[in-house]
Amino acid sequence: MTRRSVETVGLTKAFGGVVAVDDATVTFQDGKINALIGPNGSGKTTFFNCVTGMIKPDAGRAMYRGQDITGRSPHRIARAGIGRSFQLCRIFPRMTVLDNMLVAVRTTSLRAQLANSHNRSDLDRARGWLRRVGIDHLEGVEARNLSYGQQKLLELAGVLMGDPETIMLDEPAGGVNPALIERIAALVRQLNKEGRTFLIVEHNMDLVMSLSDHVVVFDRGRPIAAGPPPVIRADPRVLEAYLGV
Amino acid sequence: MPSVSSLLRLSVVVAGAALALSFPMLAPNPYILSAGVVVASYAVLSTSWNFVGGFTGYISLGHGAYVGLGAYGTGLLIIKAGLPSFAALLLSAALVAALAVPIGIASLRVRGASFVIVSISLVLILLLIFQSWASFTGGSNGLVVPRPFPGLRRPDHHLVFFYLFCALLAVALLSWWVIDRSRFGMGLKAIREDEDKAQSLGTPTFAFKLLAFVASATFTALGGGLYALWFGDLDPVFQFSILTGAYMVLMALLGGVRHLFGPLLGALVVGSALEYFKVEYGSTQLHLVATGLLLAAVVLFMPDGVIPALSDVYNRLFRPRATSIREATAAELRSQEEVRG
Structure with a gap:
């Protein structure tokens, strides 16, 4: 049996009268590339934000590997092993690419916190990830001067710097050219082979279907279908949700 | 071997420090010297403010509160508790540090303009308290703080305090520098850029902000306390301004x-x-x-x-020929080469 990664039971979040996530009970599988799809406004990003602690759910629970993480603050969830990217990409615009990476270094003791941030081992690790995503030649550039695609790669590299076992990506292919989508997809596959679990919100169906092992479909804040890509593709409820027939 | 630019920077710092330390010798009269003390005290205060304002981007307009608390704390500890001047100064700063913890916990919950308003409100509240509680603080009649060196003539008094402020400034600058290059400092600067993003990367943002806030309040209180010992007369209107x-x-x-x-x-x-x-x-x-x-x-x-x-x-x-892309300094290039080996 596969181990459980992120799972939720009855997760609910409303903004005023709009119920963004409505009694969602979902399980994502450890070691797999999971996808979360659904029409615009179906509550995918709110679901992400509830799981990663950015917003507190009104009801229900979120678990990670059997551990209750509901209502924990985002940095504790990050330290539990969940890294995330943001829709529309968030980086630290007025810091260099290298410094963007060094933010993600985690230490607990005061002594380690006061150590030089530009130390050999942190720099080596940061440069290693930058090389892996292919932007190591830009390490001295202020992040705001990068192209959007490069910023997306930087965000991914920054998430990886925290060495998360589970990586939640919010629209990794959004606004990115096809060649770069291929690069990101290849990277996700490789990282998954190395044992990292993925949970991806994405609108690019070709990418979702070719990349993922397990797909969950949201509609109006609740899961309406879950399964491997071929099953999802054939599911009439999914077609209905997308086409509104 | 240090690079040209870091040598240049070091020599500017050394020259600046030498100029500052020789200022009392260059000052033509005691008035200019006393103005120098005021400027040095401002330098301490603004550097202290920068622990929270510069690193985290939280703009506090109410740092006068910690100046006043440090000053009145020092004065009252000398007068009411009979402590020696500099023991009173240190204890007063420690008390302000302790007080900054709950104040920080309350005020750092809000960002941007809201934080500015909260910070201002604290000064106004303290002003009212210190004015109204005249039996303890002296109120608007002021509080006369005994001088630490009663035997000293006025110009020498200014001279001693100019160097004391310089010493405090040096400690504040050194602390800021240590934080600036540290991992802790990297986290603080990330808060300035995008607080939620920093937290999602595992930075305990609230604890970081609070630590910077307490450090800032403490140095500010030391500056205020030293001012009290120098000036010797406190009025709430000026202290909590x-x-x-x-x-x-x-x-x-x-x-x-x-x-x-x-x-x-x-x-x-x-x-x-x-x-x-x-x-x-x-x-x-x-x-x-x-x-x-x-x-x-x-x-x-x-x-x-x-x-x-x-x-x-x-x-x-x-x-x-400088490009829009920031150029790497010689030191950066060298350290890159060293790493790649």
């Missing part, structure tokens, strides 16, 4: 909050200007008008302060 906080913000912004010496440079400019205005137009409120105009000019034309503005000019004049 919005203006004090506004000056700290103006000085730090003018010099450049991202730079170690930014607030110090700002204090030199604004502090000297304020003293000049007090001498020339002391009976008017012209210094307030000038302060307001200067603040507007800085925010409009030099949002990053004098230091980046000057280095931009330098780059345009002497490095005409």
